[in-house]
Amino acid sequence: MTVHKDDEKSVLARIFDTGQDRLKQFTQLWSLQTLTDLPDRLRNLWQQLIGSYWFIPTACVLIGILLAPLFVTIDQHFDRETIREITFAFTGDDEAARAIMTAIAGAVLGVAGTTFSITIAVLSMASSQFGPRLLRNFLTDTPNQFVLGAFIGTFSYSLLVLKSIHQSDVAFGVPQLAVTFAIIMAIICALLLVYFVQHMVHAIQASHVIQNASNDAINNVYYWYSDHCDLQHQRDVEHHDVEQFHSWPATPIYAPRSGYIQQIYLQSLITLTQEYGGVVQIHVNLGDYVTDKNVMGHFYQRPANHPNNRQKTTTPHLVVVPRAPDGTFWQRFAGCVRLEQRLAHSNDIAYSLGQITEIAVRALSPGINDPKTAVNCVQSLTSCLSIMMRRQPPSPYHFYVPAHDKDTPETVVKPQRVAILALVTHTPKISDFINVSLGEIRRYAAADLMVLKALCQAMVDLNYARVNKAQQQTLLHELNLIKRAGEENLSYQELVDDLVAMCHQAEQFMTDNDAKHRHFRYASDFATHIRQALQTQSS
Known part of the structure; x- marks a missing residue:
């Protein structure tokens, strides 16, 4: 297979563009204009690091690399007679130390491979049963x-300690504390397995x-929701x-590039x-997909005679000269907007x-056919909603x-509060969340009585939490x-x-003014008939 020069240039160009994007993200992270959103940006960066499978293992390898010379250095300045008095400390010669460190390095590396294989198998099963998301x-x-x-941190530590074992006098050639620590780490790795x-x-259970x-x-x-x-x-x-900003001169705001909206930095x-x-005004919400031609918002420019456009001599903190973008x-x-190519x-x-919702939908598929898992998902969604x-x-x-409106001491008479409208975002309603969660399950469970009855019970449970008539409707x-x-x-x-x-019983219960102080239990006509028959026989 031959690689053309044009292909090599395209690969190098993609690598260069990727590095340039990362550099721009880093400069945006530490720019003076984004310091107000620095906690959110650092939180997103931390989530990206945790979301990668290499971060914690790499940190453990670095710790192992740092501990190895540290223990070897301590060994060189430590009293050997004191080490021999420790019952569990290693006191063998260089051949025994080399054999132990070789065995530990080989064993933990093999176990790490087994662990990785188990993880891959679990991920494959989870992707097919619960969904790739x-x-x-x-x-x-x-x-x-x-x-x-x-495992891999112990492996790297063992290799570096093995390199420091010399064929010389036992008192100076064998890092006894370092070998002892390796033995302890090997025992801990066995327990960790x-x-x-x-x-x-437990992790693969639905x-x-x-x-x-x-x-x-x-x-x-x-x-997002406050108490x-x-x-x-x-x-x-x-x-x-x-009420009036929609009448101001408007400029459409296009997405910087195509992708999913992951974060909007409000400050x-x-x-x-x-x-x-x-x-x-932002018309899109988190999770929405936009292209570079999408109008994701509008910028409304205040009129020149607007009262918030004050002069510098009167209120310097409100110096504003309205100008077009x-x-x-x-x-x-x-x-201010973080876009990613994948959700x-x-x-x-x-x-x-x-x-x-995806777990419930997959559980209702003909290949899996597990309505009980779908019912558990309905109950979990009910708790969240x-x-x-x-x-x-x-x-x-x-x-x-x-x-000055934020920092004025309480002992000083504060001037009249000034709050200038700056940003209008799109906020989904509770009906939207119900539609994309329980409503989606309803559409896939239309022929499953168990799940439909669980959805009906969910409406009753949510009725206990409603705070206004709109939620009840x-x-x-x-x-x-559902019916x-x-x-x-x-x-x-x-x-x-x-x-x-x-x-019908659920609707009557939900429309009752005293419903929040009563318990709902569905009683079918057949169950009522049997109960009445048993009561007649007992009497």
Whole structure:
């Protein structure tokens, strides 16, 4: 096979472009304009490192490389008579030390290969049963990475210690403490192998995978949804700019490149819009796919006579000269949005809920046919959605508050608060999350009575967490769709009647004003008839 010069140039060009993109990301990370979002950027960088399977093992190898000369140096300055008094310390000659270190290095390397093979087999099975998007949960499993890192770290340590063993006097030629530590690490690696097998057996269980995905979704809900209402923010939303900014001169904002939106750095966007005197409205959300020709937002430029455009002599912190976006604006905007070519883990709630939904959809496929797993997914999704319904959703409006309004001491009389509308984002509603999670399962479980009844029970459980009439109407609408799915797809009329009766009882229960203080239990006509017959016989 021959490689043409043009192909070599294209490969080098791709390598150069990749390195240039990474350099741009690094410079954007430490630029002065992005310091306000530095915690989020560092968190994303840490998630990328943890998401790679090489990070922790590489760290363990570096630790092994550093410990080997450290223990050898300590051996050279340590009293040998004191070492001989330690009962478990190695006190043999150079041949015994070399044999032990060779055996440890060969054994742990072989076990590391076995561990890697087991991991690959588990990943292959998880990809076919749970879906390829769940592979990251296995790759980012810290115990798996640590076990593999302990093996190859011990291997690298043993090689370096083996190199320092010399054929000379035992008192000076054998690093006894270093060999003793290698023996201890070998014993620990043997215990870690047992732990690894036990851990992998639990990791491949469907209930364990669902629970991990549910915990990830709940953490994202806590990240975005607050436990209280910000009254000051509600007062800022009543500002007239919220209603009028759509009438300002608008400039479309195109995506910097094609890809999935992984992160939107809000504080950096707020700073950018404040410098250019306008409002940025983002029409897309995390997880959405955009191309370089997509209009992902608009920049609305404030009029020249707007009251927020004040003079420098009166309020220097509000010096704003409204201007149209230029080249610098587009460069800085590209640094405010993180786009990736593949959909990866982020703080996106829909992505976390989609992982649980994918498990349920695959469980309902004819090849697997495991409705019980789908029911477990419905229950986990119900827990996540219940938490979302009880908490305060994020506001789409983001304001720029001058520094003196934040830092003024309480003892000093504060001036009137100034909050300038800077950014408007797209915030999904609870109905959207229900549709992409439970609604998606309903569409695939239209002919499965067990899952449909679990979805009906989920609507009742979510009704306990509702806080307004709009949420109740969303649940009742989904309940009606569940009933229609069963009526049109269930095989037997008896099954249809059973589902319709449950949905009817659930609807009556949910519309009751005292429903939150009562317990719902579905009772079929057949079960009621049997109970009445037993009561008649006993009386």
